[in-house]
Amino acid sequence: xxxxxxxxxxxxxxxxxxxxxxxxxxxxxxxxxxxxxxxxxxxxxxxxxxxxxxxxxxxxxxxxxxxxxxxxxxxxxxxxxxxxxxxxxxxxxxxxxxxxxxxxxxxxxxxxxxxxxxxxxxxxxxxxxxxxxxxxxxxxxxxxxxxxxxxxxxxxxxxxxxxxxxxxxxxxxxxxxxxxxxxxxxxxxxxxxxxxxxxxxxxxxxxxxxxxxxxxxxxxxxxxxxxxxx
Amino acid sequence: xxxxxxxxxxxxxxxxxxxxxxxxxxxxxxxxxxxxxxxxxxxxxxxxxxxxxxxxxxxxxxxxxxxxxxxxxxxxxxxxxxxxxxxxxxxxxxxxxxxxxxxxxxxxxxxxxxxxxxxxxxxxxxxxxxxxxxxxxxxxxxxxxxxxxxxxxxxxxxxxxxxxxxxxxxxxxxxxxxxxxxxxxxxxxxxxxxxxxxxxxxxxxxxxxxxxxxxxxxxxxxxxxxxxxx
DNA sequence: CGCAATGTTGAACAAGGTCAACTGTGGTGG
DNA sequence: CCACCACAGTTGACCTTGTTCAACATTGCG
Numbered sequence: 252x253x254x255x256x257x258x259x260x261x262x263x264x265x266x267x268x269x270x271x272x273x274x275x276x277x278x279x280x281x282x283x284x285x286x287x288x289x290x291x292x293x294x295x296x297x298x299x300x301x302x303x304x305x306x307x308x309x310x311x312x313x314x315x316x317x318x319x320x321x322x323x324x325x326x327x328x329x330x331x332x333x334x335x336x337x338x339x340x341x342x343x344x345x346x347x348x349x350x351x352x353x354x355x356x357x358x359x360x361x362x363x364x365x366x367x368x369x370x371x372x373x374x375x376x377x378x379x380x381x382x383x384x385x386x387x388x389x390x391x392x393x394x395x396x397x398x399x400x401x402x403x404x405x406x407x408x409x410x411x412x413x414x415x416x417x418x419x420x421x422x423x424x425x426x427x428x429x430x431x432x433x434x435x436x437x438x439x440x441x442x443x444x445x446x447x448x449x450x451x452x453x454x455x456x457x458x459x460x461x462x463x464x465x466x467x468x469x470x471x472x473x474x475x476x477x478x479x480x481x
Numbered sequence: 482x483x484x485x486x487x488x489x490x491x492x493x494x495x496x497x498x499x500x501x502x503x504x505x506x507x508x509x510x511x512x513x514x515x516x517x518x519x520x521x522x523x524x525x526x527x528x529x530x531x532x533x534x535x536x537x538x539x540x541x542x543x544x545x546x547x548x549x550x551x552x553x554x555x556x557x558x559x560x561x562x563x564x565x566x567x568x569x570x571x572x573x574x575x576x577x578x579x580x581x582x583x584x585x586x587x588x589x590x591x592x593x594x595x596x597x598x599x600x601x602x603x604x605x606x607x608x609x610x611x612x613x614x615x616x617x618x619x620x621x622x623x624x625x626x627x628x629x630x631x632x633x634x635x636x637x638x639x640x641x642x643x644x645x646x647x648x649x650x651x652x653x654x655x656x657x658x659x660x661x662x663x664x665x666x667x668x669x670x671x672x673x674x675x676x677x678x679x680x681x682x683x684x685x686x687x688x689x690x691x692x693x694x695x696x697x698x699x700x701x702x703x704x705x706x707x708x709x710x711x
Numbered sequence: 712c713g714c715a716a717t718g719t720t721g722a723a724c725a726a727g728g729t730c731a732a733c734t735g736t737g738g739t740g741g
Numbered sequence: 742c743c744a745c746c747a748c749a750g751t752t753g754a755c756c757t758t759g760t761t762c763a764a765c766a767t768t769g770c771g
Contacts, residue, residue: 315621317629325621337621339614346618369607376606377599383613384569388576390620391545391555391567397627398669399547402727431750439628441728446751463750632759661718674759676719693718718767725760734751741744 281364287351293335295348300338302361306330309355310427313337314436315347324437325390327352327416327427333382352433400477402440406448407473409438410458414467423459424466431463511594517581523565525578530568532591536560539585540657543567544666545577554667555620557582557646557657563612582663630707632670636678637703639668640688644697653689654696661693 284307287293293304296316304311311328325347328334338345369376396405410425417426429437435445449465452458457473459466467473514537517523523534526546534541541558555577558564568575599606626635640655647656659667665675679695682688687703689696697703 315625317625321629323625323628325624337614337618339611346621370603373600373603373606376603376610380606380610380613381569383610383617384567387613387617387620388567390617390624391576394555394620394624394627394669395545395547395553397624398553399551439624442750443729443752444727447727450751671760672718673720673761677759680719712771714769714771716767716769719765721762721764723760723762726758728755728757730753730755732751732753734749736749737747739744739746741742 281360283359285357285359287355287357289351289354291351291355293349293351293355293357294345296345298345300335300343300345300362302335302359303333303338303365304335304349305358305360306332306334307356307358309357310352311349311355311357312352312433313347313349322436323439324433326386327413327437329416336379336383352427352429397439401479402438402444403448404477404479405438405440406434406445407476409434410465410467411473411477413437419466420464422461422466423468424461424464428463511590513589515587515589517585517587519581519584521581521585523579523581523585523587524575526575528575530565530573530575530592532565532589533563533568533595534565534579535588535590536562536564537586537588539587540582541579541585541587542582542663543577543579552666553669554663556616557643557667559647566609566613582657582659627669631709632668632674633678634707634709635668635670636664636675637706639664640695640697641703641707643667649696650694652691652696653698654691654694658693 293311306328308330311334312324313326313328313334314322314324316322334349337347396408413427414425420426431445432442435442438445453460457469459468523541536558538560541564542554543556543558543564544552544554546552564579567577626638643657644655650656661675662672665672668675683690687699689698
């Protein structure tokens with residue numbers, strides 16, 4: 252498992268408990284700690300944006316619906332990650348939904364106070380901007396992958412991104428337990444296709460399974476699959 | 482055709498000629514005007530980031546390669562649009578390429594001066610951040626579309642986005658002339674598929690053609706195609 | 712005038728999505 | 742304690758969509 256981070260994504264944000272553990276009355280009034288149960292929806296597409304969230308504990312999936320049955324998982328957020336920041340700019344409605352995948356504790360800061368903080372702290376807004384820039388790069392890389400990479404490569408890619416973010420347990424499994432459905436939504440494919448390909452990988456000894464958990468066995472071979480032209 | 486904008490994407494940027502037409506010696510030293518021919522590459526993936534660009538005139542495509550033969554066009558930039566801003570944050574290499582589609586004149590500002598300006602002007606950095614946020618939303622919407630929307634819908638979507646950005650000529654055609662190849666790359670599909678579907682649309686009287694130019698005839702029917710589940 | 716690039720069309724093929732049936736598993740109430 | 746049900750997981754067969762390949766037409770440009 253990955254070590255806990257020193258602060259949040261926006262180091263020195265001075266807002267969440269991770270960056271500012273000491274009690275600070277000036278901030279405390281605007282900083283709420285909220286808890287959600289596994290599977291609970293924190294907000295959904297179209298909801299009015301009222302604040303921004305920092306994860307203290309647990310895992311959130313940030314996802315976008317397509318009709319009723321299909322979704323694409325844009326990103327997972329774990330301890331120290333920000334989410335809900337997509338509701339900025341002109342739009343005051345969330346363009347995405349957020350759902351707890353594990354029991355979750357977050358720090359919630361309402362927009363007006365957040366904006367005030369941004370205004371007073373150049374370093375902070377610069378970090379936030381850099382964070383957006385990084386997310387944009389990631390998003391556009393994924394766009395290209397969805398457009399041109401065959402499913403097999405997209406699934407490998409999803410696994411590698413998950414391992415990167417959630418690390419590896421002592422037994423060599425990726426540090427997050429996902430339903431196949433969620434893995435499919437993350438890779439931008441279907442349930443059944445994920446199975447077949449996961450199975451194929453197990454047979455080829457590229458990954459190993461333990462219940463729902465997945466462990467990467469042969470990283471180089473997998474990486475090769477990503478590069479592969481159809 | 483759309484009217485020219487008052488300033489650039491980042492109104493009040495105080496950098497490009499569009500926002501600051503008067504001669505300003507303090508800025509002039511850092512502001513270069515560059516010209517490119519049709520088809521010329523302004524920068525490509527992996528190039529070192531040295532500056533940021535504002536379009537005075539012409540059209541740029543911002544695209545991402547996949548292997549040698551495939552690309553995905555992320556975005557088009559026209560008068561007043563910024564590009565090259567993806568090279569921010571940790572990465573100092575462009576994650577995308579930029580190519581002129583028409584004879585192009587741009588304003589080029591080198592990074593150190595740009596950063597200095599950002600530092601001195603809260604309003605400016607806030608606008609830049611909002612701009613990133615908006616691009617992120619757009620990018621993630623497109624991600625979902627690429628993952629779940631059938632090709633027909635993606636092509637319609639591409640056409641509507643083009644019309645939104647480049648407006649309509651007096652004869653009712655979208656204000657940009659694209660090769661079928663570029664349209665395909667924008668919609669995330671192939672050449673031949675674009676063709677067949679464009680033909681189908683013409684037969685169904687949803688769009689009209691004049692050479693390579695495309696005009697939207699029946700907007701509601703097209704919009705319906707976007708919503709359509711497979 | 713000829714060559715290269717771009718456009719046009721048909722046919723074959725394959726990836727992967729859909730559907731349907733079946734299996735295991737855990738929870739619940741009798 | 743067991744029978745039942747609901748639901749996630751698993752698998753096979755089929756079929757649609759869209760890509761690929763290949764051949765040919767047209768445009769444009771030196």
